[in-house]
Amino acid sequence: MANTAVLVNEFGKVGLDHHLLRRADEKTVLLEHGCVCCTTREDLVYALLNLLDDEDKGRIPALDRVVVETTGLADPAPILFTVFSHPVLQHHYYVERVISTADVLNGHLHLDRNPEATRQVAASDVVVLTKTDVAEDGEISALRARLQRINPSALIIEVPFGEVDPDQLLRPAADWNNSAPTPEAFVVADGAHVSRTHSTSLTFDGPVDWAAFGTWLSMLLHARGEDVLRVKGLLDAGETGPVLLNGVQHVMHPPEHLEAWPDDDRRSRLVFIARGISSEELIGSLEAFRRIIGARPRLLEANAPV
Amino acid sequence: MCVLCGRDFVAQVHWTNRHIEDKARVSGSDPLEYQRDRRRDRVHRAALTNEVLRHYGLRVEDWSGSKYLLRDKKGRSEIVQDLGALWPAAEKLAGRPLDPLDPALLHTLTEGD
Incomplete structure (x- = not known):
């Protein structure tokens, strides 16, 4: 964790070099035709540009990483949008991962009451379970199962007494699919309740045409972006390695065309976490686009709404 | 658009074009090959998109390798940068x-299958 700067919303009593700990008050700028996810966080732009400037002038050591600690109710999408779209930031920073914490004692309550909590879990690559040391085993496994249903692609880890190995939090992105469903797993969705968040995991029966898939996905995000809380996965586009897709609402990470597959399984694996869109609708649409996309979709797993 | 040279600057490469634009930034990449790939990709993309736009009575075509020209059947048109x-x-x-x-739309796409 050396050479890591931390941006926080409120000062806490953290024993860090003050040069590397900055306060960034939330300040958002809504863009023209902007939905909530496509807003720029001006505070973050200012703080990140300042860090670049300080690093450049030698006032702080060369940085390897910046950790942005948001408020508990922050929507992660505008933060990602800010880094991807700012003309300077997009060339100096990339988003490594989104980490959220879930309190085992109150997690269910937050998920029931605050839609932001579900959005945060959907946008996460890693979910850290806290207060596991004071919870019953049943509570831990119930929350873990619920979080995994919301986001099958997230890595969920437990942190008793707040002790965590930084390597565990900051593992390479390619191992995201550790917890992804296997083709054998098949759960029939509860199609009656599509108004709430649920996830769909799918694959294709062959390589897809990347340009065509991009056409379909960009059209879907245009029409339903606010309801597509997350798209994540590896896509077989007929190249030597897969395309790593990662998007939160309208905000897509720049897709990475990887050199090689992370394991022997060379099939596409995609997870969609959506609100009000059923697995049948997604599969039906991809099925109709099959001639353009060049492969047929296959449902791997559909989770009932949570 | 730059008033001096008439070129417009695209600050944001759309994610669907990233793989082609990133190739151009790799040092030692062949600019001719990049141009060929890019042109092929644009024509291919316009053809795919037209399969979808057909349902809405619209058509898109590559416009001098830098933009896309979108038209409807009444002759109205729009110039767009990307998807x-x-x-x-x-x-x-x-x-x-x-x-x-x-x-x-899905019915139109599967007609004749």
């Missing part, structure tokens, strides 16, 4: 939402 800008412009010309989950 990110295409869908809102197409929606404006079509006068109705463009949704890949719309059963009527």
Whole structure:
């Protein structure tokens, strides 16, 4: 964790070099035709540009990483949008991962009451379970199962007494699919309740045409972006390695065309976490686009709404 | 657009074009090969997109390798930069939402299968 700067919303009593700990008050700028996810966080732009400037002038050591600690109710999408779209930031920073914490004692309550909590879990690559040391085993496994249903692609880890190995939090992105469903797993969705968040995991029966898939996905995000809380996965586009897709609402990470597959399984694996869109609708649409996309979709797993 | 040289600067490469644009930034890459790939990709993309736009009575074509020209059957047109800008412009010309989950569009796409 050396050479890591931390941006926080409120000062806490953290024993860090003050040069590397900055306060960034939330300040958002809504863009023209902007939905909530496509807003720029001006505070973050200012703080990140300042860090670049300080690093450049030698006032702080060369940085390897910046950790942005948001408020508990922050929507992660505008933060990602800010880094991807700012003309300077997009060339100096990339988003490594989104980490959220879930309190085992109150997690269910937050998920029931605050839609932001579900959005945060959907946008996460890693979910850290806290207060596991004071919870019953049943509570831990119930929350873990619920979080995994919301986001099958997230890595969920437990942190008793707040002790965590930084390597565990900051593992390479390619191992995201550790917890992804296997083709054998098949759960029939509860199609009656599509108004709430649920996830769909799918694959294709062959390589897809990347340009065509991009056409379909960009059209879907245009029409339903606010309801597509997350798209994540590896896509077989007929190249030597897969395309790593990662998007939160309208905000897509720049897709990475990887050199090689992370394991022997060379099939596409995609997870969609959506609100009000059923697995049948997604599969039906991809099925109709099959001639353009060049492969047929296959449902791997559909989770009932949570 | 730059008033001195007449070129417009695209600050944001749309994610669907990233793989082609990133190739150009790799040092030692062949600029001719990049141009060929890019042109091929644009023509291919326009053809694919037209399969979808057909349902809405619209057509898109590559416009001098830098933009796309979107037209409807009444002769109205819009110039767009990429797929990110295409869908809102197409929606404006079509006068109705463009949704890949719309059963009527899916029916058109599977006609004749």
